Amino acid sequence: MNKKIFIELVKSLFLFGGILVLFYFGIQFLSEDKKVRWFASDSEFISYEKEIQLGDLIAEYIIEKDKKKRIQNQLIDSVVWVVSSHLQKELNLTEYDYKIQVIDSPEVNAFTLPGGRIYVNKGLLKFCDSAEQLAAVLAHEMGHVEKRHTISKLVKEFGLKIVFSVLGGDVLLLNELWETVLSSKFDRYQEKEADQFALSLLEKAHISPTAIASFFRKLNRHNLDYNEKIEFLMTHPHNNSRIKRSLEYQTQKDFKPKRINIDWKNIKNKF
Amino acid sequence: MSAEKYVKLPQPQDLSEREKEDAMGAYLMMFAALATSLPLPIINLIAAIVYYYINRKKGRFIHFHCLQSLLSQLPTTLVNWGLLFWALQIFFFDNFEVDDWFYAYLGFAILANLIYFIFSIMAAIRARKGIFMYFLFFGSYAYHRVYGASNELNYDNEKLQNPKTQKVNSPPFL
Amino acid sequence: MKLTVTYQERYSRSELLLRSIFGVFYIVMPHFFLLIFMGIWGSILSFIALISILLTGRYPESMFEYQVQLLRWQLRVNSRIQNLSDGYPAFGLNGTDEYTSLEIEYPERISRGTTLLRLFFGIFYVILPHGFILYFRVLWGVILQIYAWVSVLFSAKFPESAHTFLVGTLRWQYRVNLYMGNMTDVYPPFSSKEEV
Numbered sequence: 051m052n053k054k055i056f057i058e059l060v061k062s063l064f065l066f067g068g069i070l071v072l073f074y075f076g077i078q079f080l081s082e083d084k085k086v087r088w089f090a091s092d093s094e095f096i097s098y099e100k101e102i103q104l105g106d107l108i109a110e111y112i113i114e115k116d117k118k119k120r121i122q123n124q125l126i127d128s129v130v131w132v133v134s135s136h137l138q139k140e141l142n143l144t145e146y147d148y149k150i151q152v153i154d155s156p157e158v159n160a161f162t163l164p165g166g167r168i169y170v171n172k173g174l175l176k177f178c179d180s181a182e183q184l185a186a187v188l189a190h191e192m193g194h195v196e197k198r199h200t201i202s203k204l205v206k207e208f209g210l211k212i213v214f215s216v217l218g219g220d221v222l223l224l225n226e227l228w229e230t231v232l233s234s235k236f237d238r239y240q241e242k243e244a245d246q247f248a249l250s251l252l253e254k255a256h257i258s259p260t261a262i263a264s265f266f267r268k269l270n271r272h273n274l275d276y277n278e279k280i281e282f283l284m285t286h287p288h289n290n291s292r293i294k295r296s297l298e299y300q301t302q303k304d305f306k307p308k309r310i311n312i313d314w315k316n317i318k319n320k321f
Numbered sequence: 322m323s324a325e326k327y328v329k330l331p332q333p334q335d336l337s338e339r340e341k342e343d344a345m346g347a348y349l350m351m352f353a354a355l356a357t358s359l360p361l362p363i364i365n366l367i368a369a370i371v372y373y374y375i376n377r378k379k380g381r382f383i384h385f386h387c388l389q390s391l392l393s394q395l396p397t398t399l400v401n402w403g404l405l406f407w408a409l410q411i412f413f414f415d416n417f418e419v420d421d422w423f424y425a426y427l428g429f430a431i432l433a434n435l436i437y438f439i440f441s442i443m444a445a446i447r448a449r450k451g452i453f454m455y456f457l458f459f460g461s462y463a464y465h466r467v468y469g470a471s472n473e474l475n476y477d478n479e480k481l482q483n484p485k486t487q488k489v490n491s492p493p494f495l
Numbered sequence: 496m497k498l499t500v501t502y503q504e505r506y507s508r509s510e511l512l513l514r515s516i517f518g519v520f521y522i523v524m525p526h527f528f529l530l531i532f533m534g535i536w537g538s539i540l541s542f543i544a545l546i547s548i549l550l551t552g553r554y555p556e557s558m559f560e561y562q563v564q565l566l567r568w569q570l571r572v573n574s575r576i577q578n579l580s581d582g583y584p585a586f587g588l589n590g591t592d593e594y595t596s597l598e599i600e601y602p603e604r605i606s607r608g609t610t611l612l613r614l615f616f617g618i619f620y621v622i623l624p625h626g627f628i629l630y631f632r633v634l635w636g637v638i639l640q641i642y643a644w645v646s647v648l649f650s651a652k653f654p655e656s657a658h659t660f661l662v663g664t665l666r667w668q669y670r671v672n673l674y675m676g677n678m679t680d681v682y683p684p685f686s687s688k689e690e691v
């Protein structure tokens with residue numbers, strides 16, 4: 051081929067390659083925070099106090115109207131307390147006073163109310179193979195709380211007016227809010243944020259971050275083998291990339307994972 | 322360095338209306354996907370290939386523009402296919418994540434399509450007037466291929482080069 | 496536009512029966528298979544021609560010729576499907592036919608304004624009025640075809656009035672297609688006659 055043509059080819063490759071790299075650095079300049087803020091701005095209109103108040107209202111509704119039975123079992127309560135305290139003591143600067151309760155339901159599911167209330171089904175406790183897996187689920191749900199995903203979801207779906215009217219005493223819409231909390235999915239950015247939070251929290255609590263991967267892997271296997279749609283998977287999609295993220299998470303050099311001091315197998319038999 | 326001889330370039334007044342129109346048509350093949358209502362990146366490429374093979378023998382001017390249009394369509398189609406594949410992997414198959422490189426590639430693909438579109442329209446208008454417009458690299462290469470002395474294609478609007486030595490028959494096997 | 500399908504003094508009964516029973520296999524399938532691809536290319540060229548008209552005010556001549564050749568091919572096949580002519584329709588864009596002919600004059604200029612009008616409002620002022628009448632013509636044409644079929648079978652003669660009507664319907668359809676395909680600026684007349 052003519053030398054001049056070859057030079058032109060090289061010029062054009064450099065030009066377009068350069069444009070691509072320029073775009074990359076341009077995007078880097080728009081930092082991650084700025085990008086994610088576009089999706090997470092709705093919750094800023096509700097104060098923490100109002101969010102906690104809303105969570106309390108929905109919690110009352112769950113127990114009184116929806117008749118969700120809280121399990122009041124000393125063993126289960128103490129197991130959950132031990133696991134969650136491992137995490138909570140590493141939580142700095144939180145606005146929330148976490149209340150983790152176990153619901154008497156065989157479904158493998160956990161859900162978060164606005165304001166720091168986390169509900170875990172008995173089915174999920176039984177599903178976990180270790181206390182570390184339960185810690186991974188709780189850390190993930192705490193991530194949704196700390197990043198205000200649930201309240202953001204509610205404001206997006208119902209609008210501020212309805213949320214404020216519920217806070218003002220309009221209890222008719224509580225059912226709608228509750229249904230949304232229970233069934234709707236978080237988007238991939240929210241899942242990513244919650245995961246990143248969970249991975250970092252697990253590391254601080256000296257729990258191996260790969261517990262997230264092992265939990266989701268087990269969910270995937272169970273979902274395929276038994277063909278029952280696991281609720282937790284329904285509300286927490288985008289699994290493959292999340293498993294990958296958990297396995298690729300780089301802990302600090304001096305990180306040494308410790309097992310939580312619970313004989314999980316023995317306790318599971320007693321559930 | 323051996324200097325390749327090139328056939329003399331025609332001027333606008335040397336070209337017929339038909340040639341100019343057919344040359345313009347080559348660049349308008351990028352709208353073929355719209356014509357078929359299928360927004361797949363490959364339709365434009367197929368249309369450009371078909372147009373090239375149908376029209377290239379009509380004249381050098383047409384051949385040049387058909388070739389330039391086809392060659393410039395190739396990287397655009399590849400970029401679009403890359404974007405489609407990456408987007409499916411992220412949003413449908415869940416194997417990758419949206420990261421900065423994806424945003425960069427998305428921006429790059431939009432820009433590439435925009436550049437291709439603008440330059441093709443400009444080239445189409447100039448071809449209609451009988452004016453040559455050379456794209457970066459593709460223009461030079463197309464000129465070399467079509468107007469180079471090594472081009473042995475016989476054009477309908479030119480006298481047959483060396484009719485006595487024209488090769489018609491060849492053996493059934495090499 | 497000049498569309499003619501020659502009226503034969505005598506029609507072949509054996510060909511009629513052959514077409515009726517096996518026509519789908521030896522006429523329709525091979526021709527339609529090719530016409531589908533040619534038609535796709537034709538619609539792409541038609542779209543390109545639309546852009547070209549909006550840019551330059553002219554329908555590119557080579558694309559126009561392609562469309563005319565395609566229409567001629569379709570006419571050859573249609574005339575056999577409707578039993579208007581005997582013989583086998585020639586393949587290819589350059590095929591010739593002793594019984595059918597289609598001549599369309601190349602328009603030097605196509606109005607951009609009329610093209611835009613056709614694009615956005617053609618359905619209201621062309622498709623609806625002509626389509627309404629053509630719908631009934633086609634229905635009546637089906638009945639005439641059955642009548643002509645029986646007539647050819649028994650007397651080897653195609654009723655001339657039926658032939659004129661069926662060819663007239665084809666002519667009318669082609670005129671509407673030409674106008675909507677931006678190949679002419681002459682509004683299609685509400686008539687099936689050759690001379691309007």
